[in-house]
Amino acid sequence: MTGVERPDARSVHRYEAPDYLARYRARRGGGKAPESDRASAAAAPSAPEAPPEGDGTPLYLRRFRDRGSAPVETTTVTHDGASFTPALAEASRGKEIAAPVERRSSEKIVCEISIIRHGITQGYSTDAGLTPMGGWQAHRRGHELARRFDHGDRVRLVCADTNRARQTADQLYNGVTDGLQMWGIDAEISEKEPIPELRNFGVWTPDGLRDVTSAFRQYQATNETLERLAVGDRPRWLVEIDRFYRTQLGGADPIQEWLTIPMMYFEPPAMCVRRFWRGFHRLITESTQPDGSVSHRRILAATHSGPMRAFATWAHGYDPGEPLNTEEIRIKMREGCRTAFVSYRNRVTEVNVPPPDEFPRWEETGEA
Helix, strand or coil, X not given: CCCCCCCCHHHHHCXXXXXXXXXXXXHHCCCCCCHHHHHXXXXXXXXXXXXXXXXXXXXXXXXXXXXXXXCCCCCCEEECCEEECHHHHHHHCCCCCCCCHHHHHHHCEEEEEEEEECCCECCCCCCCCECHHHHHHHHHHHHHHHHHCCCCCEEEEEECCCHHHHHHHHHHXXXXXXXXXXXXXXXXXXXXXXXXXXXXXXXXXXXEEEEHHHHHHHHHHHHHHHHHHCCCCCCHHHHHHHHHHHHHHCCCCHHHHHHHCCCCCECCHHHHHHHHHHHHHHHHHHHECCCCCECCCEEEEEECHHHHHHHHHHHHCCCCCCCCCCCEEEEEEECCCCEEEEEECCEEEEEECCCCCCCCCHHHCCCC
């Protein structure tokens, strides 16, 4: 447009400084804002005066310190008959998909079981413990689990009998204890208890059934002897475990191979699932009172990824993938222990719980 001055783009949308900018310029200018800013500030609603600059501390930091020095709110938030501190209500808000209140009352959950994989370990060639990061992971998981507990809950802590599972259980105990104290929840958790049902899947060797980790040590020693002497054929159990570990060394997924390919010397995935259920039945039976109630309404179980993955695959009908360190499979047992809800990676499936007296014994079955 010739001969016509084009207006400034900023003046098209806003011809005066916003109120927060007027106050900022006033503070920077020693208390006197430009005329246009004062006019816009006078037209705007009054706002609380900013605290003095003091030693040059930024405004956001001074406001943060003021909030930190405020007295702690002691009131509680009540919902669905339960009371929470405001801090706990805010921390747990929106973290989990929950059923409606009218359905939860009909579910009649008698026991909740959390199956948790161990933290990051120092290695699988020996029965090693956790790294510092693995210990921190387990402690944090326990701290998060404490937010779910209710006043009066009794929690039973069990684990597999390996160093990495036991140390995970120790850190879960510490994290839950710290969380209960932080959130102000009056609950009780037992000391860790190793149980045989939570062990890792086994491999048959000439010395009997061994955990896959301890079988690896025997495999290495036997294989080294055979290669050094260069005599005789390798035994069949050694050939199969060699194929399993070479799958891992090649960058593939050995657990997927175990789940999908029949192995003659490895414990089948279905047996691991039944073993887990046998252990959970035993724990619930030991906690059942004469009136039918369950004293330990929550169970924390630290174990290994292979049986966990087999359990999730059985429950959901597909392989959901390898559990991450300290990842959780959650089981909600319904009244009567005939059905349960199994949740893993945002998938919830209602399953029929296999009765403890209905496990088939395949070795007794023969052809007619």
